[in-house]
Amino acid sequence: xxxxxxxxxxxxxxxxxxxxxxxxxxxxxxxxxxxxxxxxxxxxxxxxxxxxxxxxxxxxxxxxxxxxxxxxxxxxxxxxxxxxxxxxxxxxxxxxxxxxxxxxxxxxxxxxxxxxxxxxxxxxxxxxxxxxxxxxxxxxxxxxxxxxxxxxxxxxxxxxxxxxxxxxxxxxxxxxxxxxxxxxxxxxxxxxxxxxxxxxxxxxxxxxxxxxxxxxxxxxxxxxxxxxxxxxxxxxxxxxxxxxxxxxxxxxxxxxx
Amino acid sequence: xxxxxxxxxxxxxxxxxxxxxxxxxxxxxxxxxxxxxxxxxxxxxxxxxxxxxxxxxxxxxxxxxxxxxxxxxxxxxxxxxxxxxxxxxxxxxxxxxxxxxxxxxxxxxxxxxxxxxxxxxxxxxxxxxxxxxxxxxxxxxxxxxxxxxxxxxxxxxxxxxxxxxxxxxxxxxxxxxxxxxxxxxxxxxxxxxxxxxxxxxxxxxxxxxxxxxxxxxxxxxxxxxxxxxxxxxxxxxxxxxxxxxxxxxxxxxxxxxxxxxxxxxxxxxxxxxxxxxxxxxxxxxxxxxxxxxxxxxxxxxxxxxxxxxxxxxxxxxxxxxxxxxxxxxxxxxxxxxxxxxxxxxxxxxxxxxxxxxxxxxxxxxxxxxxxxxxxxxxxxxxxxxxxxxxxxxxxxxxxxxxxxxxxxxxxxxxxxxxxxxxxxxxxxxxxxxxxxxxxxxxxxxxxxxxxxxxxxxxxxxxxxxxxxxxxxxxxxxxxxxxxxxxxxxxxxxxxxx
Numbered sequence: 001x002x003x004x005x006x007x008x009x010x011x012x013x014x015x016x017x018x019x020x021x022x023x024x025x026x027x028x029x030x031x032x033x034x035x036x037x038x039x040x041x042x043x044x045x046x047x048x049x050x051x052x053x054x055x056x057x058x059x060x061x062x063x064x065x066x067x068x069x070x071x072x073x074x075x076x077x078x079x080x081x082x083x084x085x086x087x088x089x090x091x092x093x094x095x096x097x098x099x100x101x102x103x104x105x106x107x108x109x110x111x112x113x114x115x116x117x118x119x120x121x122x123x124x125x126x127x128x129x130x131x132x133x134x135x136x137x138x139x140x141x142x143x144x145x146x147x148x149x150x151x152x153x154x155x156x157x158x159x160x161x162x163x164x165x166x167x168x169x170x171x172x173x174x175x176x177x178x179x180x181x182x183x184x185x186x187x188x189x190x191x192x193x194x195x196x197x198x199x200x201x202x203x204x205x206x207x208x209x210x211x212x213x214x215x216x217x218x219x220x221x222x223x224x225x226x227x228x229x230x231x232x233x234x235x236x237x238x239x240x241x242x243x244x245x246x247x248x249x250x251x252x253x254x255x256x257x
Numbered sequence: 258x259x260x261x262x263x264x265x266x267x268x269x270x271x272x273x274x275x276x277x278x279x280x281x282x283x284x285x286x287x288x289x290x291x292x293x294x295x296x297x298x299x300x301x302x303x304x305x306x307x308x309x310x311x312x313x314x315x316x317x318x319x320x321x322x323x324x325x326x327x328x329x330x331x332x333x334x335x336x337x338x339x340x341x342x343x344x345x346x347x348x349x350x351x352x353x354x355x356x357x358x359x360x361x362x363x364x365x366x367x368x369x370x371x372x373x374x375x376x377x378x379x380x381x382x383x384x385x386x387x388x389x390x391x392x393x394x395x396x397x398x399x400x401x402x403x404x405x406x407x408x409x410x411x412x413x414x415x416x417x418x419x420x421x422x423x424x425x426x427x428x429x430x431x432x433x434x435x436x437x438x439x440x441x442x443x444x445x446x447x448x449x450x451x452x453x454x455x456x457x458x459x460x461x462x463x464x465x466x467x468x469x470x471x472x473x474x475x476x477x478x479x480x481x482x483x484x485x486x487x488x489x490x491x492x493x494x495x496x497x498x499x500x501x502x503x504x505x506x507x508x509x510x511x512x513x514x515x516x517x518x519x520x521x522x523x524x525x526x527x528x529x530x531x532x533x534x535x536x537x538x539x540x541x542x543x544x545x546x547x548x549x550x551x552x553x554x555x556x557x558x559x560x561x562x563x564x565x566x567x568x569x570x571x572x573x574x575x576x577x578x579x580x581x582x583x584x585x586x587x588x589x590x591x592x593x594x595x596x597x598x599x600x601x602x603x604x605x606x607x608x609x610x611x612x613x614x615x616x617x618x619x620x621x622x623x624x625x626x627x628x629x630x631x632x633x634x635x636x637x638x639x640x641x642x643x644x645x646x647x648x649x650x651x652x653x654x655x656x657x658x659x660x661x662x663x664x665x666x667x668x669x670x671x672x673x674x675x676x677x678x679x680x681x682x683x684x685x686x687x688x689x690x691x692x693x694x695x696x697x698x699x700x701x702x703x704x705x706x707x708x709x710x711x712x713x714x715x716x717x718x719x720x721x722x723x724x725x726x727x728x729x730x731x732x733x734x735x736x737x738x739x740x741x742x743x744x745x746x747x748x749x750x751x752x753x754x
Contacts, residue, residue: 003580008518014525026532028539028557050451072454073545077553085539132407133414135436138750139461139542142505145411146531149524163409180385180435181414184407210455214439235461237541 035102061103067206070234089239126158130168135175139235176208176217197228197248283477297348310357310606312716331624357606436753444713449549460751466694468547474690474703475549479683484676487551488628496659502695503652506746551678560667591646595741605725609697614648621693645744719752
């Protein structure tokens with residue numbers, strides 16, 4: 001046991017300082033897609049996307065819905081002058097409309113929220129999280145579990161996972177809600193005390209993603225529960241999920257105010 | 258592409274009693290057409306010849322057929338019998354005498370309504386009801402615990418109906434398919450190039466394995482081969498994925514014993530691999546690279562940097578591994594836990610580390626070497642004991658073997674061939690494609706028509722191994738549950754599709 005202790009101490013500190021300091025992704029990281037040129041788009045651009053995240057209106061205004069985007073890169077390869085991968089972790093948004101980028105879209109500037117929360121966040125008031133998988137591809141679970149590893153260690157910020165939904169402030173949902181998971185998910189939400197916030201983790205949870213059109217899922221958590229924070233990504237990185245959790249804290253404190 | 262003539266007697270290793278007409282097929286795959294009445298008999302002959310069950314499904318090419326796929330002497334044998342609408346095959350249930358076939362057969366009965374279904378199904382497989390508690394074991398104080406689909410901790414949705422008198426578990430019943438997303442049908446109508454994104458999202462923790470199995474099935478169906486350079490990159494990504502999966506299992510074992518520093522160490526190593534994947538591919542899960550015909554682009558790191566990173570990774574791993582296997586409080590919980598006899602493993606046709614931990618040398622990279630593995634050669638890691646510890650030993654062994662394979666592939670990547678992708682010229686075809694995923698042998702059946710995917714079936718290792726999980730508790734108690742579950746290392750997403 002002492003050997004383990006020594007081994008642990010020798011490793012030194014690896015934990016990120018996020019959110020008080022930014023975390024920089026590696027250069028090729030494909031965190032989200034941005035629209036470089038939103039006007040004068042050909043209607044055929046919409047067919048580039050397998051999940052229908054791209055739309056072009058009559059005036060040629062191009063819009064991308066990150067809530068539907070599975071980061072496959074078809075648009076980036078098909079129209080590199082219009083779409084580009086951004087090496088960025090943060091994808092979360094509180095209003096659903098905040099996931100729209102391009103012509104009429106506006107990715108909300110949540111920096112003030114983050115700056116506001118970061119210094120005061122640590123252990124001020126702990127937040128308990130319940131996770132429910134309603135039909136993910138399994139990668140989202142890995143990224144949520146990663147939040148507890150020494151690199152991210154969200155317990156330093158006062159976030160804890162809880163077994164009982166009756167103790168939970170935040171419900172993290174992955175997956176687009178399959179039929180057998182609908183009732184268990186609703187039950188978990190119903191027994192959570194107020195105030196509560198729902199975070200949809202991953203593009204599947206935001207919109208159903210690839211399974212939106214198969215008829216096997218409801219097509220997103222917000223078809224079943226009121227969603228407070230959307231964290232698109234396929235899967236979203238641990239930092240993106242942490243960012244979503246911070247926005248959920250904002251939603252909770254807003255509600256209790 | 259070598260094809261067997263339809264009138265030939267067939268390869269020598271095929272059982273001679275097997276009557277049917279051989280059909281043309283890609284290499285390493287034998288297809289046989291049998292009369293509707295002969296399907297059950299053919300399946301029995303294969304079973305008696307020692308074939309390992311792989312899958313049972315309905316295919317559409319060249320006509321709607323019921324197909325049984327089994328592995329015999331390292332070859333895949335597909336027995337097909339035509340299905341006419343409204344007509345049910347006359348053979349009985351294969352699952353009655355071949356346990357490995359049970360779940361897939363039930364899924365066919367419930368979803369396609371084509372198999373003989375004499376009685377109304379009592380326990381529905383495809384529409385699981387989490388509220389139904391139907392214990393089968395009777396006795397004083399025996400009760401059933403419905404564990405899941407929402408469990409304490411961060412887990413995927415799956416339910417276990419555990420029947421227990423308090424300590425021992427006389428019966429366990431796993432309920433899958435809570436997460437069925439209809440992804441096999443999602444492939445239909447997509448062009449092969451684009452459909453790879455669906456394969457990557459069937460089981461997210463085995464994205465590269467699924468994409469590669471799919472890509473290879475398409476390539477075999479259309480009679481092309483990915484360029485050598487693409488095959489090397491595929492092997493690099495697949496082995497990194499395997500390392501991350503095995504480390505995940507080991508970290509979870511440490512967590513279950515409350516060996517917190519060990520848990521933290523293996524989580525750090527796993528995160529290091531995911532970050533390496535991100536630097537190499539832009540995705541922490543290696544997505545967006547593999548595509549039918551080859552690779553989309555080169556890795557974003559030079560192979561030499563990759564090797565340097567792995568050297569450092571291996572140094573760290575060796576230290577943690579030495580401590581892990583030397584910690585008695587850890588190994589005591591694993592030794593003798595969840596012991597699986599070799600015969601049982603064979604009966605259920607288990608694959609991957611679960612089978613290898615019980616002494617079976619089953620590894621698709623070795624049995625039917627594909628891509629770069631046909632040049633590199635893989636040392637199959639096995640252990641004899643069949644318990645949770647044996648499965649951990651297999652995983653440690655495989656991590657080191659994976660590192661060796663990545664080094665070897667990276668060496669070859671230093672060559673100056675640049676071709677990464679070939680064109681898919683043929684418009685139609687069908688084939689099986691396979692890889693050794695971290696969970697075990699993964700097989701795709703893919704049909705292409707007019708240049709688009711017309712039908713896909715996925716035989717996932719998680720679904721096949723889960724049938725065995727229900728049998729893994731002969732002498733174990735409730736507190737062993739988590740150890741045994743983690744030692745299997747399966748993913749419900751892969752099983753449910």
